[in-house]
Amino acid sequence: MHWNSTMGKPTGFKEYNRELPGKRPVEERIRDFKEIYHPFAREKLKKQAARCMDCGVPTCHAGCPLGNLIPDWNDFIYRDRWRDSLGQLLQTNNFPEFTGRLCPAPCEEACVLAINEPPVTIEQIEKEIIEHAFEQGWIRPEPPHKRTHKSVAVIGSGSAGLACAHQLNRAGHTVTVYERADRIGGLLRYGIPDFKLEKWVLDRRLDLMRREGILFETGINVGVDVSARDLAGFDALVICTGATIPRDLPLPGRDLEGVHFAMDFLTRQNRWTAGDDQAVIGLSPISAEGKHVIVIGGGDTGSDCIGTSIRQQAKSVTNFELFPKPAADRPDNQPWPFWPVKLRTSSSHEEGCERRWGILTKEFIGAAGRVDKLITVDVEFVITGQGSTEMREVADSTREWPADLVLIAMGFTGPEPDTIVGSYGLKLDERGNIDTDNNYMSNVPGVFAAGDANRGQSLIVWAISEGREAARCVDAYLVGTSVLPAKGGADLPRV
Secondary structure: OOOOOOOOOOOHHHHOOOOOOOEOOHHHHOOOOOOOEOOOOHHHHHHHHHOOOOOOOOOHHHHOOOOOOHHHHHHHHHOOOHHHHHHHHHHHOOOHHHHHHHOOOHHHHOOHHHHOOOOOOHHHHHHHHHHHHHHHOOOOOOOOOOOOOOEEEEEOOOHHHHHHHHHHHHOOOEEEEEEOOOOOOOHHHHOOOOOOOOHHHHHHHHHHHHHOOOEEEEOOOEOOOEOOHHHOOOOEEEEOOOOOOEOOOOOOOOOOEOEEEHHHHHHHHHHHHOOOOHHHHOOOOOOOOOOEEEEEOOOHHHHHHHHHHHHOOOOEEEEEEOOOOOOOOOOOOOOOOOOOOOOOOOOOHHHOOEEEEOEEEEEEEEEOOEEEEEEEEEEEEEEOOOOOEEEEEOOOOOEEEEOOEEEEOOOEOOOOHHHHHHHHOOOEOOOOOEOOOOOOEOOOOOEEEOOHHHHOOOOHHHHHHHHHHHHHHHHHHHHOOOOOOOOOOOOOOOO
8 A cells, every 4th residue: 555644735625626527518418418527637636636635544544435545546646646546446446436426425525624614526536547547548457366166156247247247257257147127237227327327338338358268157046047056057156136126105195107117218218329229128108298297306327317207398397306405515413524414416416406394295197097196295304202313293284286297216125035035045134135144145144245234225335345355255155265355445365
């Protein structure tokens, strides 16, 4: 690890303001599904890296689930030592081209500068390092020098599955990744809109992984198409299927046409963007064009539905959130360096969306079997005498909203129990996730779980972290010890 007694420019945080790349104008970017940001000048990036202070304790490390060595690569960028910065970055993160575009950057909320100033632009610097490395041809396939003759099946090809497979392959194991969809990538492929992650970025990485020796099998739903007995030849199995059961809203009128889960809507658009003929693949279109759209749920998935609906030329888009509108600044009860619940405005919100807080949907109403309106009431959260918080409906607050398309984006509850979970007889915890021990192993010896299937719905950076940690535990299970790094550590050669 590189250590400096002083960062490259100790006064940088005083001299330079936080700056991010400009966005394409709204009226331009809503006409396509391309990424929304303009290129960022290298000289500007150097100034942003110079804002990283000489912290006695760099709490950005703790804020990052991967334990990224952030001050080290910031210092190298300021000194124009790009290749050294890449080395630091890749020690802890397999896919910075994903996190540099999609991560909400908990590291930035934990930045020491964020105590009283805008934090260092850590996520943007991360993205620029890896993209510069690809441009320079520094990122090449790195197959292992020696194989262990141990084989591992990884079920699911999202962020956790890909990170786990990448690490296990580095350790010399033969890895096969199974994906039930027709393409590799999980939510990276079909859940994240292209305006946040163009799929050439994903395909570029997958091509490298194939050339490193990782095998990918698509169109196979393990537990349905393939049984536990069929996979008995593998020495270990890692389940990275995600938390794929969407949280529903079982209200009167829920079965009306035009009320859909968010992921069904997003998947169809991503397939359309990829050039698929929806009639051929057997998915009926879900279009927002010319419709009053209501998105229920204020998280990232809801935001993705908003941006997609606007690009599909919706007549209007309204976003409902159950909880009250957060404050713009960090709440007093969530002090630095903890992740705060505060008002966050995404690029999709900027594109023309009405946001409503403290609102509860009560009923879907339709005609001829199709939704055309919904009923809501306002809610407030009050502290009871026992110190708990209780949601109460506000009297005389019932309202009716035009709604030709309703998208339910309320999160996910866990992995599907009737597929691989049931096939292997895996124990679930009280939240419906696969129950594992401290080594990511389930109640079935040799069967591990990582990512959202293990910890519940979470962030891409947590999925990568869990995939890496699970790979280290699988490696130790297979050969007795592991040279794969723990969180924040560097890879070592196997001898």
